[in-house]
Amino acid sequence: MPPSHNNHGEAEGLIRGDPRDPACAGPDLQLQLLDIPLGPRPADGPGPGEGYTILVGLMAPYSRGTVRLDGPDPSTPPLIDPRYYADHHDVDLMVTGLRAARAVGEAPALGLWRGEEALPGPETADDERLGAYLRQDPHTYGHYAGTCALGTDTDAGAVVDTELRVRGVDGLRVADASVMPTVVSASTGATVFALGERAADLLRRDTSPAHDG
Numbered sequence: 001m002p003p004s005h006n007n008h009g010e011a012e013g014l015i016r017g018d019p020r021d022p023a024c025a026g027p028d029l030q031l032q033l034l035d036i037p038l039g040p041r042p043a044d045g046p047g048p049g050e051g052y053t054i055l056v057g058l059m060a061p062y063s064r065g066t067v068r069l070d071g072p073d074p075s076t077p078p079l080i081d082p083r084y085y086a087d088h089h090d091v092d093l094m095v096t097g098l099r100a101a102r103a104v105g106e107a108p109a110l111g112l113w114r115g116e117e118a119l120p121g122p123e124t125a126d127d128e129r130l131g132a133y134l135r136q137d138p139h140t141y142g143h144y145a146g147t148c149a150l151g152t153d154t155d156a157g158a159v160v161d162t163e164l165r166v167r168g169v170d171g172l173r174v175a176d177a178s179v180m181p182t183v184v185s186a187s188t189g190a191t192v193f194a195l196g197e198r199a200a201d202l203l204r205r206d207t208s209p210a211h212d213g
């Protein structure tokens with residue numbers, strides 16, 4: 001493989017695969033072009049031979065996972081179940097995304113570099129087969145969020161209030177991706193920075209001499 005001068009994933013596209021989805025106002029799918037071929041398990045690194053990869057990711061999944069305690073001992077690892085594709089909407093949308101990725105991959109502009117489609121392969125053509133391929137081995141972009149959601153007093157499930165204070169515990173704030181009440185339809189990093197800035201403002205306000213409560 002030739003030496004790389006970038007991180008292999010410089011070209012991205014955010015698209016809307018389900019324009020009628022009332023739950024998502026922004027893009028719901030992300031495509032990312034990598035200048036290397038990934039194998040069936042991207043985490044294992046490059047696949048054999050030469051090629052390019054177009055990754056598809058859900059930006060506003062309907063499926064919801066869980067993080068639960070496994071007992072009273074805080075050193076016991078939590079029980080994490082991401083429940084990928086628990087909601088069929090997500091599979092249908094990913095099928096749309098795979099078709100979009102295929103269209104990009106087959107575009108004339110990439111003709112110079114194109115051979116045969118390796119994964120999932122041209123025989124994986126109808127929705128059922130594409131859905132089965134997707135369910136076989138789902139992966140994540142690492143954009144976990146919302147395990148400790150913020151909300152108002154009337155939100156029964158809210159763990160922290162709108163000033164990031166853990167309800168029922170004095171002197172404890174949370175300022176990370178876990179407080180997002182919904183999944184943002186974007187990569188999560190910028191929102192986490194904004195949460196950190198907000199937490200800094202709140203702490204500055206609460207510790208300033210002028211603050212009376």
Ligand SMILES: Cc1cc2nc3c(=O)[nH]c(=O)nc-3n(C[C@H](O)[C@H](O)[C@H](O)COP(=O)(O)OP(=O)(O)OC[C@H]3O[C@@H](n4cnc5c(N)ncnc54)[C@H](O)[C@@H]3O)c2cc1C
Pocket residue numbers: 141142143144175176177178187188189190192
């Ligand atoms: C592989 C990968 C690629 C990503 N790429 C992008 C991207 O390109 N763009 C983008 O916007 N987002 C990206 N994200 C998502 C983004 O990185 C996360 O949403 C963001 O970092 C989450 O911030 P956080 O503060 O909630 O958690 P983290 O950034 O995970 O911070 C948690 C911190 O807590 C520390 N910690 C854990 N346990 C303890 C403990 N017991 N005591 C003390 N410290 C502890 C950890 O060491 C860590 O520093 C990516 C995520 C991954 C995994």
